[in-house]
Amino acid sequence: MIIKINLLFFGQAADITGKASWNFSGITNTLELNEKLIENFPGLQTIKYSIAVNRKIVRENTILNNEDTVAILPPFSGG
Amino acid sequence: MKRTDKYQRYQRQILLKEFGTAGQEKLSVARILVVGAGGLGCPALQYLAAAGVGTIGIVDFDVIDVSNLPRQILYTEEDIGKPKAETAAKKLKSLNPGIEIKTYNIKLDNQNAIEIIPGYDIVIDGSDNFSTRYLINDACVLCNKPLVYGAVLRFEGQVGVFNLTTEQTKTKTNYRDLFPEPPDPSSTLSCSEAGVLGVLPGIIGILQATETIKIITGIGKPLADSIISFNALNNQFYECSIPASVDSHRQMPKNIKEFLKFNYEWFCGASSVNNEISVQEFDALRSAGKITIIDVREQGELPEVNEFLFIHIPLSRFKESVAEISTKNKIVVFCQSGIRSRQAVKILNEVSGEYDAYSLKGGIIEWKELQENISV
Numbered sequence: 001m002i003i004k005i006n007l008l009f010f011g012q013a014a015d016i017t018g019k020a021s022w023n024f025s026g027i028t029n030t031l032e033l034n035e036k037l038i039e040n041f042p043g044l045q046t047i048k049y050s051i052a053v054n055r056k057i058v059r060e061n062t063i064l065n066n067e068d069t070v071a072i073l074p075p076f077s078g079g
Numbered sequence: 080m081k082r083t084d085k086y087q088r089y090q091r092q093i094l095l096k097e098f099g100t101a102g103q104e105k106l107s108v109a110r111i112l113v114v115g116a117g118g119l120g121c122p123a124l125q126y127l128a129a130a131g132v133g134t135i136g137i138v139d140f141d142v143i144d145v146s147n148l149p150r151q152i153l154y155t156e157e158d159i160g161k162p163k164a165e166t167a168a169k170k171l172k173s174l175n176p177g178i179e180i181k182t183y184n185i186k187l188d189n190q191n192a193i194e195i196i197p198g199y200d201i202v203i204d205g206s207d208n209f210s211t212r213y214l215i216n217d218a219c220v221l222c223n224k225p226l227v228y229g230a231v232l233r234f235e236g237q238v239g240v241f242n243l244t245t246e247q248t249k250t251k252t253n254y255r256d257l258f259p260e261p262p263d264p265s266s267t268l269s270c271s272e273a274g275v276l277g278v279l280p281g282i283i284g285i286l287q288a289t290e291t292i293k294i295i296t297g298i299g300k301p302l303a304d305s306i307i308s309f310n311a312l313n314n315q316f317y318e319c320s321i322p323a324s325v326d327s328h329r330q331m332p333k334n335i336k337e338f339l340k341f342n343y344e345w346f347c348g349a350s351s352v353n354n355e356i357s358v359q360e361f362d363a364l365r366s367a368g369k370i371t372i373i374d375v376r377e378q379g380e381l382p383e384v385n386e387f388l389f390i391h392i393p394l395s396r397f398k399e400s401v402a403e404i405s406t407k408n409k410i411v412v413f414c415q416s417g418i419r420s421r422q423a424v425k426i427l428n429e430v431s432g433e434y435d436a437y438s439l440k441g442g443i444i445e446w447k448e449l450q451e452n453i454s455v
Contacts, residue, residue, distance in 0.1 A: 008317065010308055010310075011232055011233075011235055012232075012266075012268065020310070020312075020313065046263075046266045047263075047266045047267070048260065048261075048262040048263070050257060050258060052319040055317075055318060055319040056319060056320045056321075056322065057256070057257060057319060057320070057321045057322060059259075059324050059326060059327070071308075071317065071319060073257075073308070073319075074267075075209070075230075075257075075258040075261070075262055075267070076230050076231070076235070076237070076267065076268075077206075077207060077208050077209045077212055077230055077232075077267070077269065078118070078230060078231045078232045078269060078270035078273075078280075079115050079117050079118055079120070079204075079206050079207035079229065079230060079231065079270075079280065
């Protein structure tokens, strides 16, 4: 079965991709996700972002399962 | 204020059974520090003052500008050009004369942060730049104060509570667990560049005030160890939890002494600072004298250098040995090709804002080549 990952883009990541949400299939972990993100949206290379898998921030490479939701969260500082 | 007046004023919230007179009493002895009396600070301050928070501190060095008025709703046209901290205090005092307001018309820095923050119970981050955000975060961690974080950009905002232990969460997380390192300044946008919808900081600032009141009174479940991201365009609230990570804290000052020396502006703008010098500039500096030269290569690396005096501190133990370097001179760091020396300069600047340190571009190899060309 090819797994499907739902993506949510926030802040500048939404600006760069031009989308608030998107989906990828055929990737199995967050490292692969990052590669695929940059392949599809090269502009993401220019910013820093944190990744949340199913509403939890992850730092290390994390296994992704079918229908997982991954959020791309860049920092912003306005006040 | 008499007890009956007090009851009348706060009657609606005292009526809440979770809140009651005990909750009101907790608010009246609470001390809250708001850093930044701008888009986030104004609504947060207004609601905290109105709710009867006993002591409110306001830190802001800025003056009111006409472009602030669409979202910094404490200020009016007559206030343009006046200092924000004092103007906000005046408005809040007329809103609620029964509370105490302290103003700090200063730019928050390492020294004053560590003097001011211990006098408060909770800190609200309403700042507008990364260096202040990291500074406030680290100061709150070291002073052991809960931090209510908020940030906005365009149509989006984030709110979260850091450094708070609750029954649900046994660990404490902080801003560095969410964003371990600041972004490259060339890649980020501030509200003055990217814009922000005026109501956005209103929504986020009020959420910050709400979380603060919840923490003080012990009502409900505070947003500890998590953030909420709100998007006004599609009305979506996205909550995610933040696990504590040892890795994220590696760059954080470990104690007050380290904190006082940490250069936040440099940490947040490293790439925009030019801290490399060419081999020609290096020679000019050497002949002018008064420089300290450091070799960060490991023991025994070639080529050997006999042409000038230097200190040898390998990069592998550079961080531990930095304290040994006490000099007011310009520091030039070199390695083989100029890569490790850049890291060393970064470490020097993180340890202290007082070092005037440069990395030799192209390293000792390029310098040796230059000498050969000169001698030929």
